[in-house]
Amino acid sequence: MKNIPLILIYSRLFIGFGIIILSVLHIDHYAFLSISLLTIGLLTDVFDGIIARKLNISSEKLRRLDSGIDQVFFISVAISTYIQCPNFxxxxxxxxxxxxxxxxxxxxxxxxxxxxxxxxxxxGAKIWTLILFATLVEIMVHCKSVVLFELCLWIGLLTRLEILAIILILKKWTNDVPTIYHAIRLRQGKEIKRNKLFNG
Structure with a gap:
């Protein structure tokens, strides 16, 4: 049972590379298959942390691994989408x-x-991930996105600015910091409340 979160995290590597392979090979029904895999990948991202916290095995190492593989996963999806829709x-x-x-x-x-x-x-980053997911789905299906892409762009920039502010505010490295407000409390040496399901 304790290996489930780790399996879910690493599964995103295989899912991401699988989507690239589908794109390179120009498989029939690429959009349906890639969106299905993207959805499974998103669900593994949601549940790996929830399960780890339920099993009381959530750790700094696990959260760092989760973040790193998330980056590889979405970069893989972006690469495969570029192969299919270079004009976008x-x-x-x-x-x-x-x-x-x-x-x-x-x-x-x-x-x-x-x-x-x-x-x-x-x-904010979690909300942006959902918007990014929706945007990627639209691009995979239509090879274009206007309103969703603009929303994804601006929400993405705002959430990157928030994360930058959190980093600058914190005195020491800390994982699972929900907002700037929580970063300020941590800087002041105060305890913060985290959602048991979604924030460590």
Whole structure:
């Protein structure tokens, strides 16, 4: 039972690479199969933490691994989507560069300050993940996205700014920090309340 969270986390690696293979091979019904795998991947991301906390085995190492593999998973999905829909990426190149740069920046700042990658698992980041999921689904089906992509872009940038603020506020590296408010309380040496299901 205690290996279930780890299995769920690592399964996203195989799911992400599987989606890339489907894209490279131009498999029939690519959109249906890739969206199904993307959905399964998202569900493993939701339940690995919940199960780990239920089993009382949630740890810093596990949360860092979760964050790292999340990055690989969504990059894999982005690569496969690019293979299928290159024109969408060309039309939105500058916006995507800005978004990816914001993501890279929070990792860079975290490494400079704490010598560790981020694992804040903030509420805003969780909301953005759902919007990103919906946007990727739309692109996979139609090879275009306007309203959802714009929403994804701006919510993504806002949540990256929030995470950057959390990193700068914290005195020491901490995983599972829901909001800036919680980061301020931690900086003040106060206890914070976390949701038992979603935030450690």
């Amino acid at each position: 990426f060309k039309l939105n190149l500058m916006k995507l560069i800005v978004l990816f740069s914001a993501e890279a920046l929070i990792y860079l700042v975290s490494y400079i300050k704490f010598k560790k990658e981020i694992a804040t698992h903030s509420i």
